[in-house]
Amino acid sequence: MSALLADVERRIRSVHQLDAVVNAMRGIAGARAQQSRQILPAIRAYAETAGLAIAQARRIHGDVPGLTDPRGAPRQPVLILFGAEQGFAGAYPERVLDAATGNFADAQVFLVGARSVALAGERGLAIAWQASLPSRVAALPDLATLILDALYDYLADAGAIPVRMVFPLWTPGQGLKIIRRPLLPLDAEAFPASESGSVPLTNFPAAHLLARLVQEYVFAQICEAAAEAFAAENEARMATMAAAKTHIDGKLAALQLEERLTRQSEITAEVVELAAGARFRTREG
Incomplete structure (x- = not known):
């Protein structure tokens, strides 16, 4: 085997190894995105339940905490x-x-995601608080709890200031979309005091109960944003790996063609050499 053919075969083996890595990353990203999608209905149902509870609690305490x-x-x-x-x-x-x-420039930024934190540092952007996005769907509620604790610690010093969320949303067939959602203060009109049924019985002071329910609702909203971000990143990785797979397939096809042409060239060279040797021996005879 010539050095040229050996080099082509070595490159083909390297491309096959890269293909295996890309396929593995694509599979992992797909599984994570699917897991995240599966928990979103439960998170939204939880948020809806918390919202209904807020509406019920407003019958005994009309103000929603954190409005002013x-x-x-x-x-x-x-x-x-x-x-x-x-x-x-x-x-x-x-x-x-x-x-x-x-x-x-005009907000205290709580940034989630190690890669985004690094990019923000490279751009000289100031961050008030940071956290990592977990690699497992099961850890997303823990992340939401961490964010909620940091947020309420900050609000305890700063007062009832506006809080907004920005998170990515990946829609199949449409790709990436950035969602901006107000988080605090809650819009009281979104939780009109329920007038049906009896007034709920409580074991907490009304104001304390309503504040706790608002925390639960905010927690659910943060969970939803975290799950959407988790899914979006993995969907983006799947798309990137799909593009890489297409490029790898094209590179592999080109190398395999080069391998065939190199083999044919070497076989042709050997045939020519054998034929020349046969003619030489014939003349010598």
């Missing part, structure tokens, strides 16, 4: 931004960060 800042002074709002945790997702991390870059 008793200090009266305007303060920087909080922006909870769900970004990317890892690479290998094409331009997805940059697109998510680009969508909220203009908010970094």
Whole structure:
């Protein structure tokens, strides 16, 4: 075997190894995206239940906590931004960060996603708080609890300032979309006091009960955003790996053609050499 043919075969083996890695990453991303989609209906049902409970609780305490800042002074709002945790997702991390870059100057940014945190650092963007997006769907509620605790600790010092969320949403067939959603203060009109049925019996002071229900509702909203971000990153990675797979298939086809042509060239060279040797021996005879 010639050195040229050996080099082509070595390159083919390398491409096959890369193909196996890409297929594995695509499969893992697909499984994670599916798992995230499966928990979204439960999260939304939980948020709806919390919202109905708020409406019921307003029958005994009309005000929704956090609608106004008793200090009266305007303060920087909080922006909870769900970004990317890892690479290998094409331009997805940059697109998510680009969508909220203009908010970094006038908001306290809570940034989720190690890759987005690194990109923000490279761009010189200030972050008030950061966390990693977990690699398992089961850990998303823990992340939501971590964000909620950090948020309420911050609000305890800053007062009832506006809180917004920005998170990615991946729609099949349409790709990436950036969602902006107000989180706090809650819109009281979205939870009209229920007038049906009897007034609920409670063991908590009405104001305390309503505050706890608002926390549950906010927790559900954060969970939903985290699950959507988790799914979107893995969908983006699947799309990137699909494009890489197409490129690899094309490269492999080109190398296999080169291998066949190299073999044919070597066989032709050997035949010519044998024929020349036979003619030489004939003349010598």
